[in-house]
Amino acid sequence: MIFPQAVTIAGSDSGGGAGIQADIKTFQERRVFGMSAITAITAQNTMGVQAIHPVPVEILAAQLDALNDDFTITAVKTGMLVDVTTIDTVVSRLRHFSWGALIVDPVMIAKGGAPLVSEDAIATIREKMLPLASIVTPNIPEAEALAEMLIETNAQMETAAKYIQKLGVPTVIIKGGHSQDSEESRDYVLDGDTSFWLDARRIETTQTHGTGCTFSACITAELAKGASMEYAIRTAKAFITSAISQPLGIGNGHGPTNHWAHRKEHQE
Numbered sequence: 687m688i689f690p691q692a693v694t695i696a697g698s699d700s701g702g703g704a705g706i707q708a709d710i711k712t713f714q715e716r717r718v719f720g721m722s723a724i725t726a727i728t729a730q731n732t733m734g735v736q737a738i739h740p741v742p743v744e745i746l747a748a749q750l751d752a753l754n755d756d757f758t759i760t761a762v763k764t765g766m767l768v769d770v771t772t773i774d775t776v777v778s779r780l781r782h783f784s785w786g787a788l789i790v791d792p793v794m795i796a797k798g799g800a801p802l803v804s805e806d807a808i809a810t811i812r813e814k815m816l817p818l819a820s821i822v823t824p825n826i827p828e829a830e831a832l833a834e835m836l837i838e839t840n841a842q843m844e845t846a847a848k849y850i851q852k853l854g855v856p857t858v859i860i861k862g863g864h865s866q867d868s869e870e871s872r873d874y875v876l877d878g879d880t881s882f883w884l885d886a887r888r889i890e891t892t893q894t895h896g897t898g899c900t901f902s903a904c905i906t907a908e909l910a911k912g913a914s915m916e917y918a919i920r921t922a923k924a925f926i927t928s929a930i931s932q933p934l935g936i937g938n939g940h941g942p943t944n945h946w947a948h949r950k951e952h953q954e
Contacts, residue, residue, distance in 0.1 A: 691720075696724070703942025706722040761906045792808075892939070897943055
């Protein structure tokens, strides 16, 4: 039996709450061996992003080639891809690798509001990454950028998901954490011809750094193990809800989620 193996292609978060750090922690919690290809080094903490240094594309390509030469990878996710050159490098490799499901988390804006990709990178994600993807997991601001429309209602979430799906990605999840609903966080899932809503009680907290990374990483881990798309999505929703509901209280700003919170729930 080959142990499940997954890769995250994303930026490094020096604060440990998001990016490849959050992804690897999530892979580990879901019993999947995690690997990474770093696209950028960031200087950040719970207060915000202080600096971003893109990794030279030659080094990024070398990381990806090294992984492909030695591991049996069954799922891969992307996070912060920084700029067009980085995206083109990732796309050129993924087109020729057999790495199973591709989960695109279109990381564009940090929790504190700092932009994490260049303007022209958004169009490149739309045109080149999404046609390769199995699933894309934007939050509302990211979905607005991808669908080029305003999203303020459930109906608009559904319309945006259909637009994004037509860009070539079969499964779209628009996460509702940024909605104005004070009672629930509603995610809309469009999986092929099937659609459904994922509801969770909204938790009032500032400890939400890395929620998008963690959610998409959990989906990646489950798909790496051979789970169905719906099972992977529902498992990820439960996982991130637990991680948010049991905060660690780390840092002075948007603190990280609790990646091992689900263990306590299973013990109770």
